[in-house]
Amino acid sequence: MSNNIIKPNIVWPTALLLSITALIALIAVPWYQIAVGFEWTHWLAFLLFAASNGLAITAGYHRLWAHNAYKAHPVMRFLLALFGAASFQNSILVWCSQHRRHHRHVDDNEKDPYSANLGLWFSHIGWMLRKYENGVDDFSNAKDLQRDKIVMWQHKYYYFIALIMNIAPPLILGAITGQYLAYFLLMGVLRLVYSHHTTFFVNSLAHYWGKKPYSNENSARDNGFIALLTYGEGYHNYHHIFQNDYRNGIRWFHFDPTKWLIKTSSWLGLSSDLRVTPQFKIRQAMVARQLEIAREKLTNPTFINAIKMRLGSIEYIHWRTALEKQIDHEHKQLTELLNEWKTIHSQWVLAKREQLAEASQSMQASLDLHNLKHQLKALEFSMKQQYRRVSYVNGVLS
Ligand SMILES: [Zn+2]
Numbered sequence: 595m596s597n598n599i600i601k602p603n604i605v606w607p608t609a610l611l612l613s614i615t616a617l618i619a620l621i622a623v624p625w626y627q628i629a630v631g632f633e634w635t636h637w638l639a640f641l642l643f644a645a646s647n648g649l650a651i652t653a654g655y656h657r658l659w660a661h662n663a664y665k666a667h668p669v670m671r672f673l674l675a676l677f678g679a680a681s682f683q684n685s686i687l688v689w690c691s692q693h694r695r696h697h698r699h700v701d702d703n704e705k706d707p708y709s710a711n712l713g714l715w716f717s718h719i720g721w722m723l724r725k726y727e728n729g730v731d732d733f734s735n736a737k738d739l740q741r742d743k744i745v746m747w748q749h750k751y752y753y754f755i756a757l758i759m760n761i762a763p764p765l766i767l768g769a770i771t772g773q774y775l776a777y778f779l780l781m782g783v784l785r786l787v788y789s790h791h792t793t794f795f796v797n798s799l800a801h802y803w804g805k806k807p808y809s810n811e812n813s814a815r816d817n818g819f820i821a822l823l824t825y826g827e828g829y830h831n832y833h834h835i836f837q838n839d840y841r842n843g844i845r846w847f848h849f850d851p852t853k854w855l856i857k858t859s860s861w862l863g864l865s866s867d868l869r870v871t872p873q874f875k876i877r878q879a880m881v882a883r884q885l886e887i888a889r890e891k892l893t894n895p896t897f898i899n900a901i902k903m904r905l906g907s908i909e910y911i912h913w914r915t916a917l918e919k920q921i922d923h924e925h926k927q928l929t930e931l932l933n934e935w936k937t938i939h940s941q942w943v944l945a946k947r948e949q950l951a952e953a954s955q956s957m958q959a960s961l962d963l964h965n966l967k968h969q970l971k972a973l974e975f976s977m978k979q980q981y982r983r984v985s986y987v988n989g990v991l992s
């Protein structure tokens with residue numbers, strides 16, 4: 595008995611909500627489909643409500659409030675707070691303070707509330723089911739959110755708002771059509787279960803499955819398939835290194851509807867100050883990661899033995915010396931480019947600030963700014979070339 599570890603108490607309201615809704619979704623939804631049959635209008639209501647809940651979490655809870663990746667008009671913040679509450683994932687204040695702890699202490703089993711190191715089940719759902727110490731409310735990292743009136747209003751009336759937002763929409767459509775049960779099952783329950791687990795995938799699967807193109811410092815990974823299920827949050831390796839960027843999928847072909855929603859809202863005047871990581875910094879992280887991969891390969895005994903067999907001992911030493919020299923050279927160039935970029939970028943920021951402050955813009959100031967921008971572009975290009983070179987070396991090594 596002395597070896598038994600005492601587990602923290604179960605959080606019954608959460609455990610019951612998650613299990614009862616999941617059981618209804620697994621049993622009653624297929625039963626209704628077979629016995630009565632859903633219509634396309636029921637599925638449309640499900641899709642629209644699921645998307646509005648999911649996007650309120652990703653664009654609102656996550657990118658706006660947890661990361662301050664942009665600023666939003668009160669109308670937009672109100673809608674995000676309302677539809678976010680419909681997802682039944684706690685208030686903005688609680689959700690964001692936990693999420694900020696996750697970023698700050700990622701993979702730390704004592705401090706990260708949903709540490710991926712404690713397993714797929716724990717990071718997906720287990721962390722919510724018991725009163726774990728690292729899950730206790732602590733809003734010391736969310737002072738800015740405590741000054742947001744909409745956040746505090748939603749926090750105060752959270753259960754009431756969440757309940758209304760879950761019950762009213764299916765009830766209204768049920769009253770209009772007389773098909774209460776169909777809307778309750780799809781738009782009510784299946785939508786809630788879907789919203790829950792797609793968000794939870796970001797904490798679980800996106801820390802287990804995928805690639806690490808930017809950083810190996812934590813377990814977060816980039817996965818295009820998870821992005822399809824999570825409104826673009828699957829590019830999690832990128833997100834953990836550049837958490838204030840309003841985008842998660844940065845390429846045009848990346849599926850990131852959250853990014854598209856935020857961008858569209860800025861055209862409508864509902865959001866502003868969208869934060870974007872400079873292209874140079876992104877590329878620099880990618881080069882550093884590629885160099886790290888090259889070094890890892892040179893310490894891999896299986897890989898080294900295969901090369902030795904192919905080249906012979908003498909030739910292998912020449913090959914290795916040349917390669918190590920190239921990696922060192924690339925590393926040195928990376929540092930030099932970064933230092934140069936930092937200097938010019940800070941000059942550019944200063945010049946831009948001065949230009950904005952001056953009522954009349956002098957010809958010389960505009961020229962200086964143009965010149966600095968040109969230099970930054972040139973450095974960006976050099977970094978792109980370096981990335982091509984280093985990934986070519988890695989391609990040859992694989
Ligand atoms: Zn994460």
Ligand SMILES: [Zn+2]
Binds near residue numbers: 660833
């Ligand atoms: Zn985040």
